[in-house]
Amino acid sequence: MPIIAIVDDEAPVRRAVGSLVRSFGFKARTYGSAAEFLADPESLSSACIVSDIHMPDMSGIALQQTLLSQGSTIPFIFITALPESGLAQQAGPHVCLLHKPFDAQVLATCITRAVDQRAAPPHLEPRRPADVDRPATESTMTGPAETVIDNPAQHRFEMHVDGHLAVVEYRESGDGLDLVHTEVPDALSGRGIGSRLAKGVFDQLRTSGRKAKVTCSFLQAWTARHPDVADLIID
Numbered sequence: 001m002p003i004i005a006i007v008d009d010e011a012p013v014r015r016a017v018g019s020l021v022r023s024f025g026f027k028a029r030t031y032g033s034a035a036e037f038l039a040d041p042e043s044l045s046s047a048c049i050v051s052d053i054h055m056p057d058m059s060g061i062a063l064q065q066t067l068l069s070q071g072s073t074i075p076f077i078f079i080t081a082l083p084e085s086g087l088a089q090q091a092g093p094h095v096c097l098l099h100k101p102f103d104a105q106v107l108a109t110c111i112t113r114a115v116d117q118r119a120a121p122p123h124l125e126p127r128r129p130a131d132v133d134r135p136a137t138e139s140t141m142t143g144p145a146e147t148v149i150d151n152p153a154q155h156r157f158e159m160h161v162d163g164h165l166a167v168v169e170y171r172e173s174g175d176g177l178d179l180v181h182t183e184v185p186d187a188l189s190g191r192g193i194g195s196r197l198a199k200g201v202f203d204q205l206r207t208s209g210r211k212a213k214v215t216c217s218f219l220q221a222w223t224a225r226h227p228d229v230a231d232l233i234i235d
Contacts, residue, residue, distance in 0.1 A: 002047035002115045007031045007063065008079070009055045013100075017050060017079075017107070024108045026115075034058035038066065046074055048114035050107075053080040053091070064092050075114035077107075102217050148200025150208075157201045164188055166197050168219070170212070175234050177205070177212040179219050198222040202229045 004021045006028055008014045014030040021028040029046065031037040035058060037049075051060035058066075064076050078091055081100040091097065095117065096110035148159045157168040164185045171178040179201065184194045198219055205212055206229075213234040214220050223229055 001025075001027045002118075003027045003029055003045060004111060005029050005031065005037060005043055005046035005049045005051075005074075007034060007037050007049060007051040007055070007060065009033055009052065013052070013079075020104050020107060021050075021111065023104075024111060026111065034060065034063035034066075037063065044072060044074070047118045048075050048077060048095075048111055050077045050079060050111070053078050054082055061091050064094075068092055073118075075117050077110050077114060099217050099221055101220070106217075148197060148204055150204055157197070157204060159193070159197045159200060161188055161193055166193050168197060168201050168216070173213065175213070176210050178215055179212050180215045182216050182218045194218060195222060199226075202226075202232055205232050 004026045006014055006017045006021065008017070008030075009032055011032070014032065018028040018030050026047075029040075029043070031040070031043070033055060034051070037043050049063075051063060053060040060076075060078055067074060076091070076094045077096045077098065078094050079098045079100060079102065095114040096106075098107065098110065148157050151158050155170055155172070157170070159166045164187055166184040166188060167182070168179055169181040169183070171180055182194060182197065184197065201219075202223075211232050211234050214223055223233060
């Protein structure tokens with residue numbers, strides 16, 4: 001049974017993620033710090049490491065750099081409660097970057113991808129790292145530069161930037177829309193595209209007189225920092 005290592009300085013997070021990992025059919029080992037992980041001689045048998053980025057003494061990124069310097073190839077899934085632009089670039093190779101709170105099924109998908117990557121023959125090139133809020137789904141479509149438009153046929157808001165397509169997918173509901181997922185291509189990461197896309201979506205909602213439920217974890221974090229859109233959100 002693959003072992004998933006969970007490194008987080010917050011005990012409630014360790015317990016919650018550990019419980020989820022076990023429910024997915026994996027074995028979980030939890031560590032309260034990067035130093036605790038490094039001190040465990042069994043830790044290098046992990047099939048995947050789920051690590052918080054911001055931890056005292058040694059961050060998740062520093063932990064990864066230490067392991068890489070030792071020749072370790074254990075895949076990383078990073079989690080953070082503090083969304084910051086450029087995090088994906090600061091981190092080394094990773095399978096996913098998840099912003100708390102994240103959906104259980106998204107975590108399951110990331111872990112399965114990491115375990116598959118760990119088990120792949122060494123001559124195969126590993127899968128391209130992806131941020132869960134910025135999956136590597138790209139488009140060469142062209143359109144109005146950095147203008148958010150509603151595409152009801154595809155059930156999504158779109159923003160075209162430098163030949164790439166960033167989207168917020170939604171579902172129709174009786175009370176309005178349900179904003180379920182945000183995708184920004186890796187090529188655009190670190191430029192604040194996600195925030196501009198989010199602002200454009202809520203500008204569209206206000207202009208059209210609609211409201212929305214926010215299911216997407218990225219947009220939940222964004223709206224928490226922008227109380228001026230609270231009147232557009234359906235509880």
